[in-house]
Amino acid sequence: MEDAVRALDLTKTYGTGPSAVKALDHVTLTIARGTVAALLGPSGSGKSTLIKALGFVSPADTGEVFFGGRLVVKDGVPLADLAALRRRHLGFVFQKANLTSFLTARENVEIACEFGGKSDGRKRARELLEYLDVAGRERSYPEMLSGGEQQRVAIARALANEPSLILADEPTAALDSVRSRSVMELFRKVAHDRGAAVLVVTHDHRALDVFDVLYEMEDGQIRAHQQERPAPPAAR
């Protein structure tokens, strides 16, 4: 299976001198397409920092990030148009207040399609909302949606451009365990149906069986790496 993203020896330090925090300490990891991976670890272990580095939001200080086999960030210096990369090939889902508040559910997905250069945005947005079972709420604004519905719309948006990598930072923190599990299962479905690589930061240990791979972080390092089960055959 093709690698969606590969990080080599990422290091990131916040602050200087005695108060400096090493948020990433020589992190190396690879996520293949069609895989749904969990990123676990105590608070402050550097999970969000890693997500930001992999998502080209705030680059690491040193190390390399390959995307689809291409070197795009080296030692904190972008070698490609990162915003363009984000809008075409990446999807983000995060804890809460994920959606653009002045756009309806459908428009939230549609605008992502538009940014990604898709011409049939509206139709595609409808299909995605249907796929995620929130088609009935397409005209609702985010504030009128329940937490679970919001997360499903956010996932639909993340899927808008058939991304090769979806990054989710505690997407279920605001949900009860039943809903939380159904969101996790959605990620799995997306990875397996659509061949995306999905990396989910989570504290919820009850749904870990959903994931193909588990990474455990501590003090900025990846401590454990557990292959839950063999990666499924390529979805396409």
Added chain:
Amino acid sequence: MNLALRDVRRHVARFVGTAAGLGLLLSVVVAMQGIYAGMVDDATILTRAMRADLWLVQRDTRGPFAEGSRLDPSVEARASAVPGVRTARPYTYQLIQREQRGAVMRIALVGLGWPDDPGRSLPLVRGRRLQQPHGEMIVDASLGLGIGESLALGGEQYRVVGLTKNALTSGGDSVAFVSVADAELIAFDQPAEAAVLERQRVVARLRGTDLGRGQPTLEDLVTDARWRAPALASPPVAAVLVEADPHRIAEVREVMRSWGDVSVYSQDEEEALLLGGVVQRARMQIGLFTVILTLTAAVIIMMVMYNLTLEKTHDLAVLKLMGAPRTRLLGLILQQAWLLGALAYAVAFAMGELAFPMFPRRVLITETISLVAPVATMGIVTLASILGLTHVMRIDPSVALEG
């Protein structure tokens, strides 16, 4: 998908309310300019409608509008005799204030040189010019008199035969036109009380002289109400207006310039004197107000745009995280600024249409004003969105991840 409109859609009332407020502010700026333009236009009617090539006024004065001017009436005959002069006619100008039906009425009274000028070039909106040298007047409609109505001035009745529109002095007083002879009658009219007092004074002086003591019958003569002391000279006029052959104006002017008792001004110079003396200060005042108001509007728009951007910080961070092209986000702010400007202008325009005609002074929206106002509005809102735009540039997309 237009993000600007979709964002506005979420709080239409607030957006329109803000635009309405700005529109009112804008309409004040436009009104100030319009009032100034109206003032200039009204004031220059006094010179424009006279169609004179040259204005002769008292030597070394800037009369008759900016200051008083007294010219011996003989100048008229002297001017007529200059080769190249077609007509020379007297002109008087004085401000009078009378009570009419309990209301104070201020009138700028212009004396037209009868019979050369019965109001030939006055922009009459109703009625006709003067047809008799006495007892008829043309007044500005702002005085509130209708055709056929009479006005009592100096013990005589003057019938309104014609109406002008927007013939006002720079002070906003309505202008009335009568013949020079009538103007003088009105000007030199004395109230009965003053006439009695003057007669008593004359009698007292007479009694103090040998002549008075020797000829007591003289006393009867000066106390007779019908008696008027023989004038030493006919009363002065304010100016003499000269029309000359077009190609000889310079020559005529040269001749008159050598006369010791007059100053000669061309039509344009007279207009400049009128505006310079009286309107200049108003112009500076209004200019200053306009600058202050424009700056106020700009600062308010800037703060409004900045606040509109600030409250969208999270949404903009989310869009940035999704990789929104920078132009889309800057466009969102700019388009909202333009929409705000356009709405504000529309409100100002509507205000102008509805309210300006009710202003006590005429608000003249010249072509320049109606061209500059929208362009300036859009320029200001564009400049004023700079704070908001820099904020957009600075938003860190990772803010979105923090939730």
